[in-house]
Amino acid sequence: MQEPRTTLSAGQLVIVRDERWAVIGADRFDDVTIVGLRGAAHDNRDEIQSVITPADVIQRSPAPSGVGQRSRRATLAAAASALADATTWDQCWTAAHARIDLHAWQMEPACAAVSGAMRILLADEVGLGKTVQAALIVSELRARGLAERVLVVTPASIREQWACELRDRFALDPVVFDQSTLAITAATLPPDVNPWKTAPLIISSIDLVKRPEVRVALESVPFDVLVVDEAHHLSPGTDRAAVVAELADRTPWVVLATATPHGGDDGAFQFLQRLGDLGTEELRTFCRARRSGAGVSTRRARLLFVRPTGAERALLDATRAYARALTAQTSPGGQLVASVVSRRAASSAKAVHGTVTRRLALLAEQVAPERQALLPWEEEDDADAVSDAVLASPGLRDVAHEVAWLGRLADLARAAGPHSSKVEVIRRLLRRTREQVLVFTEYRDVAKLVVSALADLCAVAPLHGGLSARERRDIVQAFNSGRIRVVVATDAAGEGLNLQARCRLVVNMELPWTPRRLEQRIGRVDRLGQRRRVHAIHLAHDGSYEGTVIARLERRRARASSANRSIEVLDADTAPSASRHLRSLAGPPHAARHTVAAYASRSRSRGAHVVLVYLATLVDGAGRLVQRSVVARRIECVPLPGHRLSRKLVRRLRSDETVRRAVVQQIPELAAAARDTIAPAAAAMERRLTALVAHLERLGAAAVWQASLFDRRAEQRAHVRRSSVAGLELHLRQRLSAVRSLGHASASEPQLVAAWLE
Numbered sequence: 001m002q003e004p005r006t007t008l009s010a011g012q013l014v015i016v017r018d019e020r021w022a023v024i025g026a027d028r029f030d031d032v033t034i035v036g037l038r039g040a041a042h043d044n045r046d047e048i049q050s051v052i053t054p055a056d057v058i059q060r061s062p063a064p065s066g067v068g069q070r071s072r073r074a075t076l077a078a079a080a081s082a083l084a085d086a087t088t089w090d091q092c093w094t095a096a097h098a099r100i101d102l103h104a105w106q107m108e109p110a111c112a113a114v115s116g117a118m119r120i121l122l123a124d125e126v127g128l129g130k131t132v133q134a135a136l137i138v139s140e141l142r143a144r145g146l147a148e149r150v151l152v153v154t155p156a157s158i159r160e161q162w163a164c165e166l167r168d169r170f171a172l173d174p175v176v177f178d179q180s181t182l183a184i185t186a187a188t189l190p191p192d193v194n195p196w197k198t199a200p201l202i203i204s205s206i207d208l209v210k211r212p213e214v215r216v217a218l219e220s221v222p223f224d225v226l227v228v229d230e231a232h233h234l235s236p237g238t239d240r241a242a243v244v245a246e247l248a249d250r251t252p253w254v255v256l257a258t259a260t261p262h263g264g265d266d267g268a269f270q271f272l273q274r275l276g277d278l279g280t281e282e283l284r285t286f287c288r289a290r291r292s293g294a295g296v297s298t299r300r301a302r303l304l305f306v307r308p309t310g311a312e313r314a315l316l317d318a319t320r321a322y323a324r325a326l327t328a329q330t331s332p333g334g335q336l337v338a339s340v341v342s343r344r345a346a347s348s349a350k351a352v353h354g355t356v357t358r359r360l361a362l363l364a365e366q367v368a369p370e371r372q373a374l375l376p377w378e379e380e381d382d383a384d385a386v387s388d389a390v391l392a393s394p395g396l397r398d399v400a401h402e403v404a405w406l407g408r409l410a411d412l413a414r415a416a417g418p419h420s421s422k423v424e425v426i427r428r429l430l431r432r433t434r435e436q437v438l439v440f441t442e443y444r445d446v447a448k449l450v451v452s453a454l455a456d457l458c459a460v461a462p463l464h465g466g467l468s469a470r471e472r473r474d475i476v477q478a479f480n481s482g483r484i485r486v487v488v489a490t491d492a493a494g495e496g497l498n499l500q501a502r503c504r505l506v507v508n509m510e511l512p513w514t515p516r517r518l519e520q521r522i523g524r525v526d527r528l529g530q531r532r533r534v535h536a537i538h539l540a541h542d543g544s545y546e547g548t549v550i551a552r553l554e555r556r557r558a559r560a561s562s563a564n565r566s567i568e569v570l571d572a573d574t575a576p577s578a579s580r581h582l583r584s585l586a587g588p589p590h591a592a593r594h595t596v597a598a599y600a601s602r603s604r605s606r607g608a609h610v611v612l613v614y615l616a617t618l619v620d621g622a623g624r625l626v627q628r629s630v631v632a633r634r635i636e637c638v639p640l641p642g643h644r645l646s647r648k649l650v651r652r653l654r655s656d657e658t659v660r661r662a663v664v665q666q667i668p669e670l671a672a673a674a675r676d677t678i679a680p681a682a683a684a685m686e687r688r689l690t691a692l693v694a695h696l697e698r699l700g701a702a703a704v705w706q707a708s709l710f711d712r713r714a715e716q717r718a719h720v721r722r723s724s725v726a727g728l729e730l731h732l733r734q735r736l737s738a739v740r741s742l743g744h745a746s747a748s749e750p751q752l753v754a755a756w757l758e
Contacts, residue, residue, distance in 0.1 A: 008035060012617075012748075013061035016051055019044050020061055025145050025624035036145055036624075039171075047171045048142050079613045079630075079754040086615065086628045089678050090115050094139045099169045100132055101528070109255075109286050110136040114144060116684025117284040119254045119276050121231075124288045126259040126519055127500070127527020131165055133286070134227050134255050138201075139170045141253065145624045145738070146685075147224035149200050151251075153244065154229040156205035157492060160469050162229070163203055175199040178208060196221045210239040215246070220724035222731035223251045226276075231256040232516055236271040248276030249695060250728055252688055252735060259523060260516030261287075278691040281684060299526055301536040303550070306425055308541050311416035312349060316544045318412055319345040319352065322405055323545070326395055334395050342545040344443070345413075347510045348420050351446045353413035355391070360406040362392040363399060422509055422539045423453045429507070429537075430457050430486070436479065436502050439488040440521045441509040447488045450509070454486055463489040463497075479503070489524075491517055500530040508538045511546055610635045610653060614663055614750035618674050621741030627674045631666050631750055635659060650755050667747040674745045682742040689736040693729055700725040 012023045024036035039047035092107045122130045141147035159176050166172040185195040226247050234241040248254045254276035262269040323338035344352040396402040441447050447462045454460045461475045461484050478484040480501040503525045526534040540546040618627040700722050
């Protein structure tokens with residue numbers, strides 16, 4: 001291959017497009033060189049960029065000049081800046097410049113990822129900053145050149161929030177793929193170009209990624225990091241779980257984030273732990289508990305039994321009797337109907353009225369079946385809708401008797417509808433306090449009912465999956481600014497929201513089935529930044545079906561607590577090793593001690609002493625940056641006229657062979673220490689990548705079964721699969737080569753960054 005005209009090395013400072021950058025690495029081809037850059041100026045600090053030469057002109061940044069002409073303050077500032085830029089492989093490189101309120105424990109997962117942890121579960125309690133932790137992992141891997149392509153999979157409702165976090169806090173440039181964006185991107189590309197290969201950092205929803213046509217498109221797309229937010233949605237046997245399992249089995253780094261890894265279902269928890277497991281490493285779990293004094297609030301929860309009105313009591317009793325009859329006489333489909341009707345009746349009379357009326361019409365064959373299933377360009381959001389297939393399930397053996405029973409339930413619901421005891425409790429609460437209130441319900445129609453019932457008291461707005469991303473964002477901003485006092489949200493719209501700015505009171509209209517959903521609701525206000533005590537009020541009708549829900553919640557909570565105790569739980573305010581990383585952002589301790597000692601020990605002799613501060617850059621075998629270290633030397637000189645440090649003297653000391661040997665002799669020790677630090681991480685990465693390559697080789701070699709003599713479809717599909725596997729395997733082998741080069745750390749010529757006279 002032809003060498004480029006300009007030789008570039010990792011750590012070198014260059015000027016590109018009138019901005020100052022540090023070179024991460026350079027991949028040389030026949031006619032071009034792809035240069036990885038990291039921002040080194042104030043405006044582009046820690047931004048990651050790739051440019052192509054000779055299309056982009058790269059100029060060497062001028063070497064520091066006039067070191068002896070600057071003031072003492074400026075010289076010490078230059079030394080301090082060098083210390084801040086100095087860092088070792090297992091420390092965070094980008095955290096110091098991210099726009100976040102950094103806590104020590106949030107750096108632990110990122111440090112683990114660059115130290116060889118390839119499968120990571122972020123299981124901190126709600127509100128402790130899992131998004132920041134996952135973003136730090138992505139940022140650190142990209143800064144080291146270990147990851148180029150990243151896929152972030154989230155619920156549809158928080159895609160934009162993820163994009164804003166990565167863009168505003170970490171200066172990353174994500175692309176959000178929804179159906180419309182994907183269609184527009186595909187329309188602008190040639191037919192043979194896969195749109196999923198056009199962006200290095202993609203955020204998409206789990207319900208888009210699980211679509212059959214999208215899964216086919218993703219088969220040939222290599223990713224280096226897979227981040228799955230709200231991973232508790234991955235129930236075994238579902239399309240969501242299947243597509244994530246496929247992606248995890250061919251992606252080097254797999255990061256799962258959920259505040260509720262165990263929701264009481266042992267099978268789902270074990271499936272989560274096995275995602276991406278190829279037998280080469282254990283799942284590294286980070287689980288921290290909430291404690292007072294950790295920068296987060298304490299919490300008080302109260303179960304409030306609401307006395308139903310006379311009409312509501314009649315409806316609840318009749319619904320409970322109907323549910324018992326269905327459970328005793330029918331198939332599992334009828335039992336599901338019994339559960340749906342009972343839960344809706346416990347929520348509100350108007351909610352159950354719509355469900356009962358719909359089932360009554362379906363049994364009497366007075367309505368046509370519901371519309372067809374979701375089309376490929378539609379994404380699921382709310383889970384409160386009950387399909388006609390469920391509501392039309394067989395019920396009592398005597399259909400005429402069931403129709404009459406349903407008619408009576410509809411009449412009772414109609415009579416109880418105008419006065420809701422749970423809504424009246426919320427109205428009394430609003431009259432007695434000035435607090436903002438976040439109300440949660442499982443059903444969209446109940447949310448609309450509550451909004452209309454509270455509209456005469458204060459500004460109130462619904463928040464559910466039927467709203468656009470812009471409408472949700474406007475409501476959240478209005479609520480956080482105080483223009484809206486009450487937000488009534490469903491669970492689908494409630495995930496990922498940050499509502500702790502002004503609100504600390506959560507009211508649940510009904511109890512959800514799982515403790516993880518309850519925790520997710522309260523976690524919208526009980527999170528980092530909340531400085532007041534959070535109050536949660538759970539409304540339940542006394543003597544109703546909700547007693548069964550409470551018992552189920554308690555059983556699942558106990559099972560989840562028992563399982564979660566097996567995970568190492570650390571307090572949010574205690575992370576000793578992370579604290580060391582946070583302190584080390586100021587530079588390597590040995591360099592700092594050396595520099596400070598040199599400055600503090602003033603000589604009282606007639607001679608003068610000059611302190612020289614060098615920045616040594618260590619690179620791997622591929623020329624990528626692995627470490628920056630500060631080296632300081634104290635040189636005794638002859639008496640200086642006027643005790644001034646002249647530029648001439650600095651040049652003479654810089655070129656002096658004795659001084660150079662004194663500086664260079666420390667470099668081999670630094671390189672050896674760097675190799676010792678990197679070796680375990682490189683070995684772990686190599687094991688994972690080797691296992692991934694072997695797994696892909698087995699997939700590519702799978703046997704093809706031809707259905708008939710002239711049916712070639714299976715052979716055609718196998719050919720496409722082999723082509724996709726070959727592309728993925730090539731990408732992984734390139735990553736494997738880059739990882740193996742980490743074991744060959746060497747140092748470039750040290751750069752003088754500061755000098756001062758003692």
